[in-house]
Amino acid sequence: MNHFDITLYHFINDLSGHVHWIDAIMAFFSKYGLEIYAALFIAAWFALPRREEKKRHQLVVSFFAGVLALLVNVLISHIWYRQRPFVVLPPGDYHQLIPHAADASFPSDHTSGSFAFAAGAWGGTSKWVSRTFLAVAIIEMVSRVYCGVHWPTDVIGGMVVGVLSGIVIRYFSKWLRPVTALGLWLFRFGRFARANVVRDTDLKG
Numbered sequence: 001m002n003h004f005d006i007t008l009y010h011f012i013n014d015l016s017g018h019v020h021w022i023d024a025i026m027a028f029f030s031k032y033g034l035e036i037y038a039a040l041f042i043a044a045w046f047a048l049p050r051r052e053e054k055k056r057h058q059l060v061v062s063f064f065a066g067v068l069a070l071l072v073n074v075l076i077s078h079i080w081y082r083q084r085p086f087v088v089l090p091p092g093d094y095h096q097l098i099p100h101a102a103d104a105s106f107p108s109d110h111t112s113g114s115f116a117f118a119a120g121a122w123g124g125t126s127k128w129v130s131r132t133f134l135a136v137a138i139i140e141m142v143s144r145v146y147c148g149v150h151w152p153t154d155v156i157g158g159m160v161v162g163v164l165s166g167i168v169i170r171y172f173s174k175w176l177r178p179v180t181a182l183g184l185w186l187f188r189f190g191r192f193a194r195a196n197v198v199r200d201t202d203l204k205g
Helices: 003-013 020-047 054-079 109-121 127-146 152-171 173-187 200-204
Strands: none
Touching (some): 054 109, 054 173, 109 152
16 A cells, blocks of 8 residues: 555544544545435425526536446446455554445545536536535545545545546536436426426526
8 A cells, every 4th residue: 555545544534533523424424425415416406496407407417427437436446456444454543434345445436426426517507506516525535534434545536537527428418418308397397397488597597
């Protein structure tokens, strides 16, 4: 294991185990990060103005960016397997706040998915959505090391995979318009809303 990972891992992980409420918050984000994003997606989908299409489409783009990131991670983990800190380090040399399987450590799935969601949403949806996605991604990234289940370069690699996945999916976002249209139709949003008058401000976002 390289010196950078060991040093930074201990710096962050040694912060845990001292303040219970901070440990509880970091463990919650580390364990339920993807569920938090699911709740945010649902909240944003229904909170946006009823006739808003573009920003809902960006949510769809964001979701598929996360899917791509996780698929890339599966490929990477099969090419290069890396053990987790709690497998490599001796007992008593780390704090593990959450249970975790001893599977591939690099890159971090939670971090990849989180940053992919954030990158997929950048510039295309409401600021409160994109900023919340990014804030959760940063907390998620730190929490995975804080809770003892990832090396620092695992989450850094996950961030890179996530951001690149977001950029790629945004580039091909027009291919996802049928998916967005289906979602709009199911919930009677956008062009499928029942109101007769469509305001230009709603469409432009």
